[in-house]
Amino acid sequence: MLAYVLRKLAYGGLTVLGVLLLIFVIFFAMARPDDVARRALGEKAQGAQIEKWKAKHGYDKPLWPTLAKPGGSLLQAHYVSLLSFEFGNSDLNDSPIGTTIRDGMGASLALTIPMFLSGLVLGLVLALFVAFFRETYIDTMGVFLCVLGMSVSILIYIIGSQFVFAKMLRWFPISGFDTDVIADGNWNLLLRFLALPVTVGVLSSFGGDTRFYRTVFVEEVNRDYVRTARAKGAGEMRVMLRHVLRNAMIPILTRVVVAIPFLFTGSLLLEAFFGIPGLGSITVDAIAGNDFSVLRVMVYIFALLFILAQIATDISYTLVDPRVRLE
């Protein structure tokens, strides 16, 4: 077990190094520091101005290390700063990136955790329901509704719901967030702000998820052990909940655990539209302002979370399925 975990961690570490290289290629080699400086200073910037800007933000080094001079390249600085979590200051407004991200984490989680949990429970329950009535009118309708839901852009979901429920019916505030909820204890206000974005988030992903869970369940229902359970006299309800649900856990776990880091980015649009000051909003601001220093830290952090989640998935397989051996 320990050897397995260690090997997974080692491969994860290697992947992190690969991700860092990819980030470097995108943000330093594809968009060269001179271009970045020109974008920040405007098209008319002079050579001296660009040099000054590059020196100020630490871009005044050679891109790649050479044999003659292996140290002091941007590549090295990039690896060192991200691996040691010393993110430095934003190119745009000199605010420390680490603090910005720490501040945004809470708001992001306040949106995504309820969204994730309610989406998961709702998706599983509906998929079980539809799979229970498989190959009937209800099943066909259910799948049809799922495909219908999958075909609508999240932009339409957000804009439409804001227009109908916030602007026309005035059930919810259009956007906003209560950052000091721990201090003032006004949970009702926070709830009012979060209700609509959480609903929209669940709605937008629910079609694809439910259809996927249904496929998994229906595949399991046709297996031999289910027939055995029925022959033994187990009721349909018991078959679905005790036998099918448990055996369907592996594909479901894969999808669920891997989706956890995406919670942060999945809510990029939701945060921006509903004015929630989380990581998604920070990312959107960084895109609008061409702030590569923040953007590359975001990419790095999410990749890191994803790799950790994947290792967690691999380990959790062994918990739900004793047949999976740690090879």
Add this chain to the structure above:
Amino acid sequence: MESWMVSNLVVAVLLVGGAWIAVAVSRHDIWRAAVQQVWKRRPGAVLVVCVYVLLALLDSVAWRGNVDTGSDVVAQHEAVTLLERLFGDAQEKSYSAPLADIEFYDHSPLKHPGSHLFGTDILGGDVFLMTLKGARVALLIGGLTSLIAIPLALLFGIPAGYFGKRIDDVVFFIMSTLASIPTLLLLISITVALGRSTLVVCFALAVTSWVGFCRIARGETMKLREMDYVHAARLMGASETTIILRHILPNLMHLVVITFVLMFSGLVLSEAVLAWLGIGVNGSWGLMIAKAKDELSRDPAVWWNVGGAGVGLFGLLLAVNFLGDAVRDALDPRTRKES
């Protein structure tokens, strides 16, 4: 060469290519049966997709002249597409509601009263025409991206599955590195770093979407490598290249078709998100929706822009999603047995 000439040329190539594929499909029993099965199961979806493709083609054929642009000197030198010519002149001054006779804000009479099915936008352009023109952009995004992503996936996936060992390790490492970065962030990073153009958006979409198919191609090649007919071919002295090109690649074609159809809706949806972030493709439905946020907050709200784009997008994706299921069931031997 100007862009409208290139576009005409592409249409010609596509028509010839389409005819060639149709002939090739009709000669093979398996493919013909698959096409018939898809048609029998989802005739509606097939027809809708055909309509979208037709619109896209009509909007890709363009030439100059022979159109009354009045005193507009600039417009006289612009190429006008076949779709626009069929549609005729529909220019107004500003917003007007669907099928209205007067303008929305200053209530002056329209030049073409009652003829704008989806109304007009802020510059007086007909929203229905814009919606129809969005079909070309959506198909361009899906098609061009697949044209980059699928060969890339085959180029990496087949050798990885066929030769294994070192090559497999390297490809697998590249795949897991790319897959570790959340799609949307990678997409944004590449488009922001490279600048904003149609080709860049398609390239970025391809980079983020080829990994999934590469994994499938790799797995399938591993399976095919151990097939009896591949062993037989090797015993008869066929070279590795011959085996890959003649015995492995043709047997991956059904997966290529399935992937193309299943990937398509995701690509178009991703472009919509990019459009809202300001890095979309000109003229796309995503961009029309992205602009709608401000229009809906006008008073009274201008809703037909987002409505038109939403309907166009929804119609295409719904048809493609239904088609995707039918195509998979018809071509994938695993699901074919069950149905």
